[in-house]
Amino acid sequence: MKVVVLGSGVIGVTAAYQLAVAGHEVTVIDRQPAAALETSYGNAGEVSPGYSAPWAGPGVPVKAIKWLLMHHRPLVVRPHLDLGMVRWGMSMLRNCTAARYEVNKGRMVRLAEYSRQCLEELRDQTGIQYDQRMQGTLQLFRTQAQLDHTGADIEVLKRYGVRFELLDRDGCVRQEPALHGVRDKFAGGLLLPGDETGDCFKFTQALAAMAVQQGVQFRYGTRIQRLKFAAQQIDGVVTDVGTVKADAYLVALGSHSPLLLAPLGIRIPVYPVKGYSITVPITDATGAPESTVMDETHKVAVTRLGDRIRVGGTAELAGYTLKLHEARRHTLEHVVTDLFPNGGDTRRAEFWCGLRPMTPDGTPVIGATRLPNLYLATGHGTLGWTMAAGTGRVMADVISGRKPGIDMKGLTIDRYPGAYR
Secondary structure, eight states, X not given: OEEEEEOOSHHHHHHXXXXXXXXXXXXXXXXXXXTTOSTTTSOOOEEOGGGOOOSOOTTHHHHHHHHHHSTTOSXXXXXXXXXXXHHHHHHHHHTOXXXXXXXXHHHHHHHHXXXXXXXXXXXXXXXXXXXXXXXOEEEEESSHHHHHTOHXXXXXXXXXXXXXXEEOHHHHHHHOGGGGGGGGGOOEEEEETTOEEOOHHHHHHHHHHHHHHXXXXXXXXXXXXXXXXXXXXXXXXXXXXXXXXXXXXXXXXXXXXXXXXXXXXXXXXXXXXXXXXXXXXXXXXXXXXXXXXXXXXXXXXXXXXXXXXXXXXXXXXXXXXXXXXXXXXXXXXXXXXXXXXXXXXXXXXXXXXXXXXXXXXXXXXXXXXXXTTEEEEEOOGGGHHHHHHHXXXXXXXXHHXXXXXXXXXXXXGGGOTTSXX
């Protein structure tokens, strides 16, 4: 078939590559001049199936109030007239129960663990390089109370066979030797040894080049205006340089996906949640992290990417604005210098932000729609890099009419009763 993929982030490119391998004629359309120049560019660098969990959970509404009052706060809400944000927020609150948290986390871990397998196979098949490391994620708890409340997550990890290890201070230092000098600042940690790290931008750019070798055409610098609808299906993509027609259409536009789908009467609860990062050149390798350290207090990830440290965090609700706020930079600098004071030079850091496409339940929206030739792959939130390889494989299977390698229950648009109008 001829397949058009809308979006050249890590999700779109991975799907395009897998579709081409499956034998389809694939065209990717994106407004940027190259792949992975938006949300996939500067993310935290974690490929962390073991850390896959929804933001909505028991106690989160109370925690959110605390986060909003912190000096280095992980949550920022910039009030403005946005009914979409209100609806999304109310839906997220409805998911803050123990029962829904368990269901949602289970769905996310299912896709993330499958994606781990798919990424490993892709790496073996292609030899792709992207500053990857296979040394796990250390979830670092600054207080004993945080350490004591890991039970629910651990039960889900056990159910899905995800390896983990609870660590005391000494265990954390053995995993991350550079933490030795600040060992009095944390109580312990949860190690997820199967997690990986890597530069999502480098991966996506390299895979896009491999996709071209498979016959994929990339139409960069092309603005998508709307989807043309006729005879109960999509009849083309209208762009600023003409209409592109295909047999199947995959929307992988991240936070911008709902804007394209709304005129068709399709409503998905995906909202842009801005995240920030700084990329710090390493000045002392012995003082830098070996892999990823997730500071649970500030919800900031500190990750080793080759000769750089990527520090990513903050959830900012502010619509589609990409304005950089210096206060967020100060928070990221605080965390990396507090935990790894000798690792890098923050004065030379690159400051970046991107819009994470978040669903209220944390689970992405992937698979087919009621329109016979329209497919979705969006809503991955902070886990697009983690779930990309699995999502790409699933979408290639679904569009090709093959049975996907995982159960799709709870992952598709059909879990939202009001999605079609």
